[in-house]
Amino acid sequence: MDPSTAWPVPFVLGPQNLAIDSAVAFVVSVLLACMVNAEAQAFAGTFLGDSRIAPKDRFNFNAFLHVGILGSICYLVAGFGWPRTMDLDRSKFAHPRLYMVIARFAGPIANLLLAGIAGSLAGVMKSWEWDPRVFLLVVGVNITTAVYNLLPIPPLAMGALVRELLPEDEVRTRSLFDQVGPYLIIALVLLERVTHHGIITPYFDSLVRTVYGFITGQ
Numbered sequence: 001m002d003p004s005t006a007w008p009v010p011f012v013l014g015p016q017n018l019a020i021d022s023a024v025a026f027v028v029s030v031l032l033a034c035m036v037n038a039e040a041q042a043f044a045g046t047f048l049g050d051s052r053i054a055p056k057d058r059f060n061f062n063a064f065l066h067v068g069i070l071g072s073i074c075y076l077v078a079g080f081g082w083p084r085t086m087d088l089d090r091s092k093f094a095h096p097r098l099y100m101v102i103a104r105f106a107g108p109i110a111n112l113l114l115a116g117i118a119g120s121l122a123g124v125m126k127s128w129e130w131d132p133r134v135f136l137l138v139v140g141v142n143i144t145t146a147v148y149n150l151l152p153i154p155p156l157a158m159g160a161l162v163r164e165l166l167p168e169d170e171v172r173t174r175s176l177f178d179q180v181g182p183y184l185i186i187a188l189v190l191l192e193r194v195t196h197h198g199i200i201t202p203y204f205d206s207l208v209r210t211v212y213g214f215i216t217g218q
Contacts, residue, residue, distance in 0.1 A: 007022060007025075007133060007136065007137050007140065009140040009143070009144070009208060009209055009212045010078075010079035010080065010140065010144040010201075010205055010208050011026060011029075011079050011137060011140050011141060011144070012077070012078060012079040013026060013076055022137075025133070025134045025137045026137060026141070028134075028138075029137050029138045029140075029141035029142070030067075030072070030075050030081070030141060031063035031064070031067065032063065032114065032138060032141075032142070033083075033111055033114070033138075033141050033142050033145045034063060034066045034067050034071070034081075034082075034083035034084075035061060035062075035063040035066050035083070036107075036110045036111060036113075036114045036142070037066075037082070037083050037107035037108065037110060037111055037145065038057075038066035038083040038084065038086050038107065039058070039059065039061060039066075039110070040106040040107050040109065040110030041086040041088070041103050041104060041106050041107045042057070042058040042059060042086055043059075043106065044102060044103040044106035045086070045088045045089075045099075045103045046058070048093055048094075048099040048102065048103060049092045049093050049094060049099070050088055050089045050090075050092040050093065050103075051092075057084075057086065057087065058086075065084070066083040066084050067083065067084065068082070068083060068084040068085070070182040070183070070186060071083060071084070071155075071182075073186060074182075074185060074186055074189060075141075077186070077189045077190060077193060078148075078189035078192070078193075078201075079141070079144050080144045080145050080147075080148035081145065082145075082149075082155050082156060082182075083107070085155050086103075086107075088100060088103055097164040100160060100164055101157075101160055101161050101164055104157045104160035104161075105149075105157045105160075105161075107149065107157060108145065108146035108147075108149035108157050109146070111142040111143070111145045111146040111149075112142070112143065112146045112211075114138070114142045115138070115139045115140075115142040115143045115146070115211075115215055116215055118135045118136075118138040118139045118142070119135070119136075119139045119215035119216050121135045122135035122136050122139065122216060123216075123217070136216060139212060139215055139216060140208075140212055143208055143211050143212050143215070144208050146211075147204050147207050147208045147211065148204055148208075150204070151185070151200060151204070153181045153184055153185055154177060154178050154181035154182070155178070155181060155182060156181075156185070159177075159181055162177075163177055163178065188200055
């Protein structure tokens with residue numbers, strides 16, 4: 001691999017980049033992104049009051065426990081996705097609406113932090129004339145995950161904010177919003193791939209590339 005040539009950002013698996021090295025690096029990047037996102041939500045939830053005794057889905061850092069079917073499909077189709085929804089007990093929060101939003105946004109913030117760490121490691125490797133592309137892909141996938149969390153549809157972080165802004169007595173609306181959200185995202189990204197017409201990517205991909213360039217210096 002040529003160290004001077006990075007994979008495209010956002011990275012989407014396709015016929016042009018289905019080589020073993022790119023596929024493996026992408027899968028590893030997705031696993032890291034999902035694990036960090038989910039565990040950050042768990043840490044924030046615990047810090048804000050939702051503490052639990054030996055929960056199975058918290059603080060074990062087993063990436064495979066945090067990977068969901070729909071989120072994984074979205075990663076394969078569009079280059080971004082989400083982990084399995086982290087269970088948070090809002091009744092244990094002193095300020096349920098505010099703390100739920102903070103906990104959900106802890107995920108994409110952690111993705112940005114991981115992107116920064118991977119970007120620093122890529123810079124070190126480049127200075128030693130080693131191939132940094134795997135670390136650059138970790139940067140790209142985590143930035144893409146973080147930025148697309150601004151899409152106001154659950155289970156993404158901005159979707160959680162929209163959900164919390166709904167009236168408290170709209171229980172059915174909230175529940176329907178949570179159930180339909182993932183399928184709506186999948187439908188939008190599949191429609192983009194089939195029609196080759198930008199629906200959501202024009203609003204996010206430029207921001208992804210800007211942040212990527214800032215972190216990597218490219």
